[in-house]
Amino acid sequence: MTHQNESEVLLELDNVVAGYGNLVALHGISLSVRHKEVVALLGANGAGKSTTLRTISGLIKPSAGAIRWKGQGIAGSPPEAILRLGISHCPEERHVWPEMTVEENVELGGYLLNSKVELRRRKEIAFHRFPRLRERARQLAGTLSGGEQQMLAIARALMSEPQLLILDEPSLGLSPRMADEVFDVIREINAHGVSILVVEQNVHKALNVASRAYVLETGEVIAEKDSASLKNDPELLNAYLGG
Amino acid sequence: MFDLFLQFVLNGLVNGTFYALSALGLTLIFGLMRLVNFAHGEFYMMGGILGWVVTSQLGLDFFSGLVVVVAVMAAFGWLLDRFIIVRVRDKGPEPGILLTIGLAIFLTNTALLLVGTAPHKVVAPVSNAPLLLGPVIITKVRIFAVAVSILAIVGARLLIQKTKLGRAMRATFQDATAASLVGINTASIYASTFALGSALAATSGMLLGSIYVAQASIGGLISLKAFVVVILGGMGNFAGAILGGLILGVAEALWGGYVQTGTVDMVGFALVILILFFRPYGLFSIRAERA
Amino acid sequence: MNFERNAMAAFLVIAFLLGAFLQNEYLLHILILVLLYTILSASLNLIVGYVGEFPLGHVAFFGLGAYSVAILSSPDVGWPMLVTIPLAAVIAAVAGWFIGRITLRLNGPFFVIVTLAFAEVLRLLASNWIGLTNGPMGISGIARPAILDWWPWLHGKRGFVMMGVVLTAFTLFVTWRVVRSSAGRAAVTLRENNYVAQSVGINPLRYSMFVFVVAAFLAGVSGAYYATYISFVGPEVFAFPFTATMIIIVLLGGKGSLVGPILGAVIVTLLEEYLREFKEVRLSLFGLIVMAVVLFAPDGVMGYVRRRFPIFYKRASHA
Amino acid sequence: AETVKIGLIEPLTGSVAYNGVSAVNGAKIAVAERNAKAGENGVKYELVVEDGQCQPSKTVSAAEKLIQKDQVPVIVGAFCSSATIAAMSVIEKYQVPMVSGISSKSDLTERGNKWFFRSAETDGLLAKAFAKILVDQLKLKKIAYIGVNDDWGRGGISEFSSQIEAAGGETAMKLYFDHGATDFYTLLTRVRAAKPDGVFVAAETQDGSILVKQMKEVGLESQVFGVGSWATADFVKLAGEAAEGIHAAVPYAYTIDRPENKVFVKEYQEAYNELPGKYSAAGYNALNIVMDAIERAGEATPQKIRDALPATDYKGPNGTFKFTDKGQGYGFDAVLVKLHEGAPQIVDRATVTPE
Amino acid sequence: MLEVKGLSKSFGGIHAVQDINFTVPKGQIVSLIGPNGAGKTTCFNLITGFYQPTRGQVFWDGADVTASKPYDMAQRGVIRTFQKTNVLRGLSAFENIVHAHYLRDRTPLWRTFWRAPDSRRVQAEIQESARAILDLVGLGKRQDVEAGSLSCGELRLLEVGVALGAKPRLLMLDEPAAGLNSREAEGLGGLLRTLPGKWVESLLLVEHNMHLVMQVSHHVVVMNFGKKLAAGTPAEIQANEEVLEAYMGTAA
Numbered sequence A: 001m002t003h004q005n006e007s008e009v010l011l012e013l014d015n016v017v018a019g020y021g022n023l024v025a026l027h028g029i030s031l032s033v034r035h036k037e038v039v040a041l042l043g044a045n046g047a048g049k050s051t052t053l054r055t056i057s058g059l060i061k062p063s064a065g066a067i068r069w070k071g072q073g074i075a076g077s078p079p080e081a082i083l084r085l086g087i088s089h090c091p092e093e094r095h096v097w098p099e100m101t102v103e104e105n106v107e108l109g110g111y112l113l114n115s116k117v118e119l120r121r122r123k124e125i126a127f128h129r130f131p132r133l134r135e136r137a138r139q140l141a142g143t144l145s146g147g148e149q150q151m152l153a154i155a156r157a158l159m160s161e162p163q164l165l166i167l168d169e170p171s172l173g174l175s176p177r178m179a180d181e182v183f184d185v186i187r188e189i190n191a192h193g194v195s196i197l198v199v200e201q202n203v204h205k206a207l208n209v210a211s212r213a214y215v216l217e218t219g220e221v222i223a224e225k226d227s228a229s230l231k232n233d234p235e236l237l238n239a240y241l242g243g
Numbered sequence B: 001m002f003d004l005f006l007q008f009v010l011n012g013l014v015n016g017t018f019y020a021l022s023a024l025g026l027t028l029i030f031g032l033m034r035l036v037n038f039a040h041g042e043f044y045m046m047g048g049i050l051g052w053v054v055t056s057q058l059g060l061d062f063f064s065g066l067v068v069v070v071a072v073m074a075a076f077g078w079l080l081d082r083f084i085i086v087r088v089r090d091k092g093p094e095p096g097i098l099l100t101i102g103l104a105i106f107l108t109n110t111a112l113l114l115v116g117t118a119p120h121k122v123v124a125p126v127s128n129a130p131l132l133l134g135p136v137i138i139t140k141v142r143i144f145a146v147a148v149s150i151l152a153i154v155g156a157r158l159l160i161q162k163t164k165l166g167r168a169m170r171a172t173f174q175d176a177t178a179a180s181l182v183g184i185n186t187a188s189i190y191a192s193t194f195a196l197g198s199a200l201a202a203t204s205g206m207l208l209g210s211i212y213v214a215q216a217s218i219g220g221l222i223s224l225k226a227f228v229v230v231i232l233g234g235m236g237n238f239a240g241a242i243l244g245g246l247i248l249g250v251a252e253a254l255w256g257g258y259v260q261t262g263t264v265d266m267v268g269f270a271l272v273i274l275i276l277f278f279r280p281y282g283l284f285s286i287r288a289e290r291a
Numbered sequence C: 001m002n003f004e005r006n007a008m009a010a011f012l013v014i015a016f017l018l019g020a021f022l023q024n025e026y027l028l029h030i031l032i033l034v035l036l037y038t039i040l041s042a043s044l045n046l047i048v049g050y051v052g053e054f055p056l057g058h059v060a061f062f063g064l065g066a067y068s069v070a071i072l073s074s075p076d077v078g079w080p081m082l083v084t085i086p087l088a089a090v091i092a093a094v095a096g097w098f099i100g101r102i103t104l105r106l107n108g109p110f111f112v113i114v115t116l117a118f119a120e121v122l123r124l125l126a127s128n129w130i131g132l133t134n135g136p137m138g139i140s141g142i143a144r145p146a147i148l149d150w151w152p153w154l155h156g157k158r159g160f161v162m163m164g165v166v167l168t169a170f171t172l173f174v175t176w177r178v179v180r181s182s183a184g185r186a187a188v189t190l191r192e193n194n195y196v197a198q199s200v201g202i203n204p205l206r207y208s209m210f211v212f213v214v215a216a217f218l219a220g221v222s223g224a225y226y227a228t229y230i231s232f233v234g235p236e237v238f239a240f241p242f243t244a245t246m247i248i249i250v251l252l253g254g255k256g257s258l259v260g261p262i263l264g265a266v267i268v269t270l271l272e273e274y275l276r277e278f279k280e281v282r283l284s285l286f287g288l289i290v291m292a293v294v295l296f297a298p299d300g301v302m303g304y305v306r307r308r309f310p311i312f313y314k315r316a317s318h319a
Numbered sequence D: 001a002e003t004v005k006i007g008l009i010e011p012l013t014g015s016v017a018y019n020g021v022s023a024v025n026g027a028k029i030a031v032a033e034r035n036a037k038a039g040e041n042g043v044k045y046e047l048v049v050e051d052g053q054c055q056p057s058k059t060v061s062a063a064e065k066l067i068q069k070d071q072v073p074v075i076v077g078a079f080c081s082s083a084t085i086a087a088m089s090v091i092e093k094y095q096v097p098m099v100s101g102i103s104s105k106s107d108l109t110e111r112g113n114k115w116f117f118r119s120a121e122t123d124g125l126l127a128k129a130f131a132k133i134l135v136d137q138l139k140l141k142k143i144a145y146i147g148v149n150d151d152w153g154r155g156g157i158s159e160f161s162s163q164i165e166a167a168g169g170e171t172a173m174k175l176y177f178d179h180g181a182t183d184f185y186t187l188l189t190r191v192r193a194a195k196p197d198g199v200f201v202a203a204e205t206q207d208g209s210i211l212v213k214q215m216k217e218v219g220l221e222s223q224v225f226g227v228g229s230w231a232t233a234d235f236v237k238l239a240g241e242a243a244e245g246i247h248a249a250v251p252y253a254y255t256i257d258r259p260e261n262k263v264f265v266k267e268y269q270e271a272y273n274e275l276p277g278k279y280s281a282a283g284y285n286a287l288n289i290v291m292d293a294i295e296r297a298g299e300a301t302p303q304k305i306r307d308a309l310p311a312t313d314y315k316g317p318n319g320t321f322k323f324t325d326k327g328q329g330y331g332f333d334a335v336l337v338k339l340h341e342g343a344p345q346i347v348d349r350a351t352v353t354p355e
Numbered sequence E: 001m002l003e004v005k006g007l008s009k010s011f012g013g014i015h016a017v018q019d020i021n022f023t024v025p026k027g028q029i030v031s032l033i034g035p036n037g038a039g040k041t042t043c044f045n046l047i048t049g050f051y052q053p054t055r056g057q058v059f060w061d062g063a064d065v066t067a068s069k070p071y072d073m074a075q076r077g078v079i080r081t082f083q084k085t086n087v088l089r090g091l092s093a094f095e096n097i098v099h100a101h102y103l104r105d106r107t108p109l110w111r112t113f114w115r116a117p118d119s120r121r122v123q124a125e126i127q128e129s130a131r132a133i134l135d136l137v138g139l140g141k142r143q144d145v146e147a148g149s150l151s152c153g154e155l156r157l158l159e160v161g162v163a164l165g166a167k168p169r170l171l172m173l174d175e176p177a178a179g180l181n182s183r184e185a186e187g188l189g190g191l192l193r194t195l196p197g198k199w200v201e202s203l204l205l206v207e208h209n210m211h212l213v214m215q216v217s218h219h220v221v222v223m224n225f226g227k228k229l230a231a232g233t234p235a236e237i238q239a240n241e242e243v244l245e246a247y248m249g250t251a252a
Ligand SMILES: Nc1ncnc2c1ncn2[C@@H]1O[C@H](COP(=O)(O)OP(=O)(O)OP(=O)(O)O)[C@@H](O)[C@H]1O
Pocket: A020, A023, A025, A043, A044, A045, A046, A047, A048, A049, A050, A051, A052, A092, E148, E149, E150, E151, E152, E153, E154, E179
């Protein structure tokens, strides 16, 4: 890997407009994620957080605006091309493959890998992080409990060892303790130099890991602040996110 | 009496293998991709007709002919998926049903226009001289066809269960969003599956066309049997498809042998009803749905 | 919703007027086909559109209705139409109850194929149970209903048109009532999500069964009408071409809409007749047209109308 | 010149389309012949072909359309007996004559429909003509019957078996298969086990050719004879060597040695690059009979044509056609052929006479 | 009202629920908490009849209702939501709730063809109730949006609305606050607290949001590895070392 400056912008969204069919859900979103940074995306229900993430990872094609990865425009690229660049997206609602075993689910996370050895190494890490998954390696993913599926989804997203990890509500359905562990994992991989863009409903948890946060409302960025100052902005917190 | 029984069972097994083979393409497209493909029989028909064209008309031998037919049909399936089936992909099952019914009508009747209604002969790969195996009779070409069927079925199963491509296919059909997020090019997986399904259908059409005849209007019948086989075995399950085919073949042979030949076609449907009565998801199927 | 009701009423009035004033018997024949297919596909639409399952074997009930009339009105039995048609429908409904008991436990592709299996078994029975059905030779010479000769105005085809208008009116009324009733809403809930349905207290089998039986009854009516009009019934009444036609009609018209089957029946019947002009290529063309419709209006004509002109189509629960 | 439309309903799609198309081809030859002869002021004919799909409902639609929309004064068709029956009530209602050259169910002409004529043998007539010859010539005692499970197959078997029994043959078994079946091993295994002297088959080209091929494969050596369009080049091509030595009772074979037939075969071959079969001849004959009637009638109205039809006396490739009072054709030949070296050799000939 | 006795369920070798006992008294909110995979959702499925218990019984109003059908339980007044969002995707939010009023709407089948004289009134009543519920869960503005295009969090609220539409006596919610932010969860908590006595008789809650659980519950049951680990008032649970160790992490 070439040496990268701490402040180098990895991902940048510039006035991105996107939506579903006729419905416009994002009215010009601009945000950026820098190298080694953890950024949180906050906002009320239906604000467009998930839509933003889907647009970045290529699940939705933006109708206007630019998305840049290390300066290169990537708007409109298919998801697999974006993954190849090093952006991995752990989607909302888990999306595990119900009729495959836990192990197969995990392994498929490393679909783009060609080395079996490397795949095994990463799988080992995943199982180490989430011992419950190792216990259930042969169980069909569809029969896992909600929280177990969530762990599986996160483990799978980590398999590609991305440069930018996008997490959509990673703590959803996790027990408080498990959620803490997941946030520890987030910190840990961030410490290894991975940038993270996270949507999280638990504002405190989010602001504890993130250095910066964007607040979305009805498809627009209404605030961008570093975590410390956002924590100290009770008005904004109260108005949109809850204390 | 026992010799007769053996012969019936053998007939049934051979036929059952053929059923499994002719359902193979459908196991992919319907069983795995969950597209209720009414044009399956027409793909089979195209295999037979193209087989006739390349062997009887263009004078190729069976094997080179098969290569050509497989290539053509794979390309056909691929294009069909990329340009037509995609457009109904996420719109529920009905548009797919209607689309493939329309396609089936179109293909059958266009084939009728182009090559006429007459049955056609596909040049056989080996002779169809009878062979005596103890008390029972079989022909060389049938043995050959059974071998090819087994190869194709086993190959398809290995492909789906053991290879990365197979895994990518299953992932795509179970959850396409997740699949594209781990880097699977889902559009090309859909298209390749469809291409593979069409090519398999055509292979069986050509192979069986060399044993029976190739004919433009055979499609509907083939589709019916293939649906029965796929359902009997459990959706998208290759081992199941083989067993479904064999069960159907043997049951039909025994029914035809000891009860009544005019009603053999009823056997398959009666079996489907019976088996689903006791096992609502086919003989072999995994289900991971939970409330 | 009122739009649907008005459209149905308008259709019936137009059919009646055409029947009363048209002189060309060929056109009357086409009108009869439209009515026949309307009944048949309206009944299928109940299952496809409101139970959300796809029965490939709906033709079983059509065929049963047709054979029942053929056998019951044959010289040996000789019952009048006023008895045979309702009886045929009841026979179809009873079969619907029986088949539904087995098939409705299944869903998705399994349901699709098992229903098909029933239709095929019946077709094969019809071709082999010579004693009852006369096998592949079929039953011919089904008498023209005496009631149509009571009034000279009903001579010839007009009688059949009026009979069709009455039966269609009955069918549309029944489907309309089902859709607008608590049972219909329960069925839609089931269609949308079985888990939710059960957890708000809906017994899944009860309602899918109810709709299934009503649909079988109506399919029986259409079969009875068919047999009376064509005056010949053979095993082909259980065969796939009828299934294909009704599927095309329902999906082309737009499933889950009461007007859909009517539109579909009109379009498909006229199209089939019009395409006769194209001789050999007509079925190829027909296939292409079906495909084109799917590509451009995947949820049928009514789906298209609903999207483009939502004013016509106020949602059920607002009415 | 005046142009008369003639309606023709045959199955052009579906399971018997192959035969339906042959019939249409034959019919076209007949019309082309007449039109060529008509010169400047003679009557010209126009064939309006409709697809009845061998289905009663579609056939009724087709008949309605021909009569109401195209205003044809006469119809030829339909193919399957069930479809023909359905059409018969339509033509009776509109009082338009119809001639069928194919539908073989015996009772069609017994229904008292005076608008219907049949220029074809019935199963019964064919059986009566050949059953005895077959039994005697081939020295058959025990016979197994195999037939396609439809009105024609069942009809053929019941007529032949009763005639053959009357002639001293014994019935070993009667087996039916569904149209379009491809594998007959089980059925043939049963037949082989019964060790019959002869096997009677009622099947059309496609089923029949596969069937005889598989007979050889399973080692069934009995004499094979039957009814169906077997005296055709296609059949021989498909069945290959297995066709050798098979006997068939057919109303027509292209090898029939008559001047009318030579002309017909030549024209047919020129037009379609293949030899005519039983259905081609049937279509050809029915059209000629109708056109003769139109010319006799002098005026192309349904009533006039109907009135002219009973006086038919038409010399066709396979003999002279006349009608009984009930509209059943007779007077023409049926032949017993043996397939030898790829061609149907005529073994015997019988004239179809009314019962 | 609800009593669960010795409830157990295994899948193959996995003992998802083992010998669970608890009661939900009238007028109370009881919470079921525990680590992931502890068996909470499975308990829900056992109580509402989606699964058959391997052992144990469920009593409702004193009657043994073990392994009753789900719709049967619903007809008795036990209505549940699902962890994995389940709504009527093709219908609008409003229609979702209207359809949830099935038990109110229900008529004998023959009434399909012969409308009951009061049917108009019943329909109007249902519409009114549906509107009230939509407002209650805070989806009033979204009433005409197709459920399939609501965001995740909105779907959770809609599910609660659907359950309320069925007029439960016992309402069982499986992680209703998943996907809601702290503020929204608080709102939901407020709503839940007002439900007993007014909309429902009692409430059984599965939830990982401890803040919410502690805020609304009268009684908390803790599960771990399919077994009951502890039970008590929120205060007792918060003080329980074992629970803290197995479940809470730093949140408590
Ligand atoms: N599949 C879809 N089809 C149509 N509209 C959608 C779809 N998914 C989301 N929307 C709409 O897009 C808007 C933004 O939704 P999005 O899912 O991005 O919200 P969100 O901020 O992630 O909310 P939540 O916190 O509830 O998940 C909402 O108005 C929603 O109704």
